[in-house]
Amino acid sequence: MERETVLASLLRRLNTVSKLDQADIAAIRSLPVAVRHWEGGRAIVSDGERPTECCLIIEGFCIRSKTTERGGRQILSIHIPGEIPDLQSLHLQVMDHDLITLVPSTLGFISHTSLRALTHTQPNVAEVFWRDTLIDAAIFREWIVNVGQRPAPARLAHTVLELRRRLALTERAEPAVFEFPLTQEQIGEALGITPVHANRIIKQLRQDGIVDVSRGRVHVLDETKLAELAQFDDRYLHQDPSA
Amino acid sequence: MERETVLASLLRRLNTVSKLDQADIAAIRSLPVAVRHWEGGRAIVSDGERPTECCLIIEGFCIRSKTTERGGRQILSIHIPGEIPDLQSLHLQVMDHDLITLVPSTLGFISHTSLRALTHTQPNVAEVFWRDTLIDAAIFREWIVNVGQRPAPARLAHTVLELRRRLALTERAEPAVFEFPLTQEQIGEALGITPVHANRIIKQLRQDGIVDVSRGRVHVLDETKLAELAQFDDRYLHQDPSA
């Protein structure tokens, strides 16, 4: 795979969310990236492990999740190409959650060693990466609000709109139809509800002509009603570098 | 107030959670800190604002929270002396949530300017601060699990044990009785339940002889039962610098 395309979405994203100068871009471009393909539904790193590299999603979808001792699983975030979902492992040596592919994916592995060398020689890149992990945390905060405050249908609506907005960063569009490769069971795990209840609310939203979530895709049926249900305000994504 | 005591708990905490050398400690000690007293229940920074300084809690308790358009409030975290709950504002210019005192507190304000100067001259301090925000994010992840997966009594038990463990970092003890200055309404906002339900579960836990949460304090009645209910595993707090 071309080096260009491997880092393209990462650079596009970082350069939108922060400010990179030519030296930063060149330095990131020269990072050694080991490209590997991964099946769907397979762990990349697991809770308790001490990874020595970070994982850039080049193509595909991943989730982060934690499993409780009672066997329940909570999905913490959904990740898309251009993101480095385990960037925190650079300074948090032991994983406190799992990182798992949802679908067959192309991943780029970058060693902690070379990332640390990069952040030491390019302090501006260090700050851009730091900011990236802060946005990650901001998304967790909103996820807490989602699970803690919103009724189940609004939770799904919000999750769907957040993902679309984040996809728009690298894809430059907010389409009415887009990929959302979670089973109903996984949707339940993301929203903190059972799969049966996930099925109920999906059916409801479909019948109400608001949104159709099925076969791994989202069809937005009524943009206005969906936005009203989700009360989605993208400020927390901090996509504007001056904000 | 003595400079020593102003930064004492911050330094103790950072030095436990990460590794600081003498130069780092000296550099942090020389930070200009503006000490101010704050009433309880008053905002320090609010959603939408662009703060120019960060806030160190010297004495007291604070929370971070978000308010939804429907009027519900979700408490995202509880903060104690030695913590800088809005450190993220250093690289996320616009606040996406509120920071509020719970009780009358002594706060130390440190300008972004001097913090940036510090992180530029002492890259190791930058990494320690970065790591601190990553631990903050790890706590958010566990909070998502708490609200999304655990039944209400276990949520309260977990929250209580987490706070005690974090207090132990600067106080070096895990007492059976400690301060927990949240009203039942605020407990509900933290756990994603109504105040009425918060009251129900508090009463339940008291009657079951597990824990008594009242008048702003926690009394642990049965350490074993409480631990079993909460399924508390402190790995996610990353208090050990090698982990």
Added chain:
DNA sequence: ACCAGTTCCCAACAAAGGTTAAGGATACGA
């Protein structure tokens, strides 16, 4: 075309949690 394994779908019932409304305790200032 068939099979096994998922995933989706649905119904009936149970439990957890939300709503409303009201009385009682506590703290604090005049």
Added chain:
DNA sequence: TCGTATCCTTAACCTTTGTTGGGAACTGGT
């Protein structure tokens, strides 16, 4: 010490969500 505000407490009732269990539809492999 009296009031006022806040907080705690409880009850009755209602809604959402969980549980159990089953069947239908789809998928990928042979």
